Amino acid sequence: MAGGEKPDLVTGATGFVGSHLVRALRLRGRPVRALVRPGTDAGHLERLGVEVVPGDVTDADGYGAAAHGALRVFHVAGFVSFLREERKRLEAVNEGGVRNAVAACRSGGASVLVVTSSVAAVGGSAASGEVDETNPWPGDGMPGYAATKRAGEQAALAASKGGLRVVCVNPSIVLGPEDPRPSAGGDYVIRSARGRIPAAVAMLQSFVDARDVAEGHVLAAEKGRGGERYILTAASVPMPDFVAAVRAEAGNPGRPIVLPRWVLPPLAIAAEWWAGLRKEAPVVTRDQAQMARRNASFSSAKARRDLGWKPRPLAETIRDTVAWFQDHGML
Numbered sequence: 001m002a003g004g005e006k007p008d009l010v011t012g013a014t015g016f017v018g019s020h021l022v023r024a025l026r027l028r029g030r031p032v033r034a035l036v037r038p039g040t041d042a043g044h045l046e047r048l049g050v051e052v053v054p055g056d057v058t059d060a061d062g063y064g065a066a067a068h069g070a071l072r073v074f075h076v077a078g079f080v081s082f083l084r085e086e087r088k089r090l091e092a093v094n095e096g097g098v099r100n101a102v103a104a105c106r107s108g109g110a111s112v113l114v115v116t117s118s119v120a121a122v123g124g125s126a127a128s129g130e131v132d133e134t135n136p137w138p139g140d141g142m143p144g145y146a147a148t149k150r151a152g153e154q155a156a157l158a159a160s161k162g163g164l165r166v167v168c169v170n171p172s173i174v175l176g177p178e179d180p181r182p183s184a185g186g187d188y189v190i191r192s193a194r195g196r197i198p199a200a201v202a203m204l205q206s207f208v209d210a211r212d213v214a215e216g217h218v219l220a221a222e223k224g225r226g227g228e229r230y231i232l233t234a235a236s237v238p239m240p241d242f243v244a245a246v247r248a249e250a251g252n253p254g255r256p257i258v259l260p261r262w263v264l265p266p267l268a269i270a271a272e273w274w275a276g277l278r279k280e281a282p283v284v285t286r287d288q289a290q291m292a293r294r295n296a297s298f299s300s301a302k303a304r305r306d307l308g309w310k311p312r313p314l315a316e317t318i319r320d321t322v323a324w325f326q327d328h329g330m331l
């Protein structure tokens with residue numbers, strides 16, 4: 001690196017959150033190295049002056065080599081799936097990948113590790129009101145994605161000692177511009193904008209802008225206390241209201257039919273059966289229905305107070321997200 005300055009290593013850098021994080025670091029003048037799976041297009045990273053290293057977070061040796069000499073490691077890579085047959089891959093990436101990150105930091109001399117967790121690892125609550133970082137973990141009944149993110153997070157936080165400061169950030173559903181693939185949240189925005197979400201469950205969900213999530217990672221590296229986690233979310237709104245807001249922004253006004261929560265479990269069973277016949281992804285899974293039983297309204301008070309994190313209003317995020325998809329012909 002120029003001037004011998006130690007770089008920041010980012011995994012998951014070609015993904016939605018990772019790409020925004022790389023841009024945030026480069027805007028600060030930080031040298032960045034990215035661990036990128038072989039065969040993945042990393043041209044946009046190279047154009048930002050990022051050093052691209054081929055490898056995978058599930059390969060301990062490759063991870064260690066990429067982290068050698070890094071000042072800080074941002075472990076953004078993760079695997080999202082709510083299909084029960086994907087449990088082994090969830091464990092390999094969301095648990096094994098984090099353990100490899102810790103080992104790579106120790107062997108490579110990094111002083112800070114920021115791990116991208118999820119509000120799914122907080123678990124939600126059976127009671128009403130906002131959920132914060134002190135929320136008791138619901139236990140073994142949580143589905144695969146949430147359980148593996150929780151296990152990885154716990155392994156990371158336990159390693160915050162001996163010269164390595166480990167901090168976890170827990171984003172809620174991430175939206176925003178610059179989402180070409182798109183992400184799960186972006187896909188929901190697209191389908192909502194097109195009027196293809198005819199019904200929505202009467203439950204709260206929390207949302208956050210990818211640009212603010214990237215900022216939250218940087219602030220966590222700079223100010224976060226070792227062994228602690230910080231929820232990153234901007235606002236919680238009822239899902240029918242969210243769909244209506246997206247449709248209005250897209251110039252396709254309308255509201256979905258409001259469904260009670262109890263319809264989700266039988267709907268998920270039917271959706272998985274139908275998807276199996278058609279050999280496609282189900283619109284809702286049993287694991288998602290299980291998670292929806294718990295309150296998903298989260299509080300970012302700790303991140304705002306301790307990190308000085310200031311997320312933008314959800315209305316601005318919806319506006320910018322819809323506009324980006326429209327400008328790129330995705331609506």
